[in-house]
Amino acid sequence: MSDAKKMGVVQLTMLTAINMMGSGVILLPAKLAEIGTISILSWLVTALGSLALAYCFAQCGMLSRKSGGMFGYAEYPLGMSGRFMSNYTYCISILVSNVAIAITAVGYAAEFFGVALTPLNIVLATVFILWVTTVANFGGSRFTGQIGGFTIWGVIIPVVGICIIGWFWFKPDTYLSAWNPHDLPVFKAISSSIAITLWAFLGLESACANSDAVDNPTRNVPIAVLGGTLSAAIIYIISTNVIAGIVPNMDLATSTAPFGLAFSQMFNPTVGKIIMALMCFACVGSLLGWQFTFAQVVKSGSESGFYPKIFTKITKAGTPIKGMLILVLAQTALSFMTISPTLSKQFDVLLNLAVLTNVIPYVLSMAALVIMQKIYGVNKRRARRVNIIMLIATGYTYYAIYNTGAEALTWGGIATFMGWTLYGLISPRYETARNKLDDTI
Template sequence: MAENKKKMSVMQLTIITAVNMLGSGIIMLPSKLAQIGTMSILSWLVTLTGALCLAYSFARCGMFSNRTASGMGGYAEYSYGKDGSFMANFTYAISLVIANVAIAISAVGYGEVFLGVTLKPFEITLSAMALIIITTVANFWGPRVTGNIGTITVWGVIVPVVVLSVIGWFWFSPHMYASSWNPHHESLFTGISASIPITLWAFLGLESAAANSDAVENPKKNVPIAVLGGTIGAGIIYILSTNVMAGIVNNHALVTSNAPFGLTFATMFTPVIGKIVMGLMVLACIGSLLGWQFTVAEVFRSSANEGYFPALFKKVTKREAPIVGMVTLMICQILLSLLTISPNLINQFNTLVNLAVVTNLVPYVLDMGALKTIQMSAGLTKESKGFKLTNVIAVIAGIYSLYSMYASGSEAMVLGALVAFAGWTIYGFVSYKYDLPDAQKESQQNNA
């Protein structure tokens, strides 16, 4: 009884799940969506459906997986063995590295408008690189400091987004919204597809929502409820906030803005309020980047513990900070910033988002394919409650994931394919640890 009192209720876990998704991913969404028009609301509905299927499937994965190696790599191993586990870990880790650069670009975009300066493309990249360095170094003091900062700064995004979703309708113009429905006269399928990557970007990380299953009462019942409830809650706020903006600020202004939320609040109230919102969102982006720098280092560290990545990623300090790994990843992010320089900040952001989405979807597809095996390994049969429904939902989630890859565009698909092929090549150099007979394996490991 005392133990249950210490555990979260389903409502508390639902709120935590929603808050975790309402991070910095939303702050550049309106500018990208405005390029498509307000018909992007249809993309939101498609993505919310896909995200719900993915969230439910990952909740089931977490409940029935009994492998020591948890997470997406551990789930994939059920059906695809160590090579599938490696690929899930590798592509997920790479997607986080790419996403960190996109978050840094977001912060620079808002900071540019907040400070009233206009930066050249190379200056934008230098500023993003500076943020990457600062947030990496700030993590040297360990996860406790990072966590404390993140829990405060995340409200810099959540508060403006929720306020806009609730009271923004007093400034909403139905005529302005309707006139922005399809500014480029695209077909329905083209318009929906073009918005899918950026709407899915807002939900990336939903797979981590089931990570708190041990901390909630009656997890088999409550984890799926919390994951679905949190995803629906985040989705509603995303849809309300981005669509109300399209009826407050004209389409052209949104398309060209590097700080759409600040612009909206300035239009609703005063430029001073707009500046305050911009400042809050810059801080939220920096706090989010700070947390993700530690997270990506932890992903690489856990993969190194599995033998997938070089041992340098396993080294930690007394404060439990994997500094060597962080610095290595910082250099990778700096190089990626240079490789994606674009004349337009939003174009650079879009390139990074599309590539991050494609690489992140690889483990999603693998895990959806493995869910049936995971359930059967836990002793479930065709007659077990929820077995067939879960398989159907996993198939829908898998189809949605493949569609999202296609919607990300040919450039992102080609680059994503190169990342995947590079992963298979790298796995070839570590596969001896798993694929040789035990005696040979021990001998080779000693000589490696």
């Protein structure tokens, strides 16, 4: 690619921020209202932790010579088993996240149509959306990309809009009265919402994927990754806290469409309905993209020999339809397995499990930095700075893992251990030659 066609630092920064926004912010105001406006402290902790992670991913992206993004990073310290576990846990995370995104769409649709859903109805509606977005991907990546580029505005317009104009309806008394409604100790209040806030930043690792299309990547990629993450953090913090000063805490905490509720109070119910429709549309568009991404990640793992070859079968349009059908069946099963008394409760279960399984590849990527810098001769001064930031990022990651809760740790742990068993079954493809070599030493 010629330099004239490459992205500059401003373009890449905007791309990074938009990639993170997706549908992650849509239910956040309601979830954070359950803790109180004291959750702004969690935002600050998560923003710093995410910036440290973003910086380290930028370093990995510039140093790595292996394909597959963070799957390739994990191969440096842990060999093929690291690559497999990174890919496997990331697949589990997308599996869970997609169901959570579908539930978010159901919540906004229920508010839009003014219907009360039973737990079974929530699951059936979730499964319907999962299947619709899967089938819609059968036409190939071009259609998926066009829809995603359009529907993202369903999130950007309301979220950025409330950051700018929401202050005219902001009431300090409403905000302060919601500070700590359950009288939690400060540290517990911060910890209670760490997983919720990190959910909004999942996907920051994808920011380094465009380094080949960037002018002067050594300088511009770290700036864009940090700038994009910081921009997203500012938008998240302002939007969720402005809403907390507009809508009374109890109303906000029980809402399944918090942005729609906020715009209803700012203007009128009709505007609120329009915002609900926009965000529901954005959720479906985001899910459409993630269903395609899910199939591609599993297909990549299958081509490496990790999963059955059926996931590599594609149509003339380049779509792995058979693999997609298997994956949506797994998502359907997960939807029924996590059925809960309320939509909010089911979302909580899925959110915590998605965060836990997503940050495992983060830990593996952070572990790769020391050896990558050694291999490629990074000078000691720069390596020392990178390693300090890496330790901060890793520490934050473990803090987030701990705060996903016992249920997520149990099920996430079981899923991860099953991955080691699966790798044991396929390991002869990769480890036989190495072990024979060891026997001759």
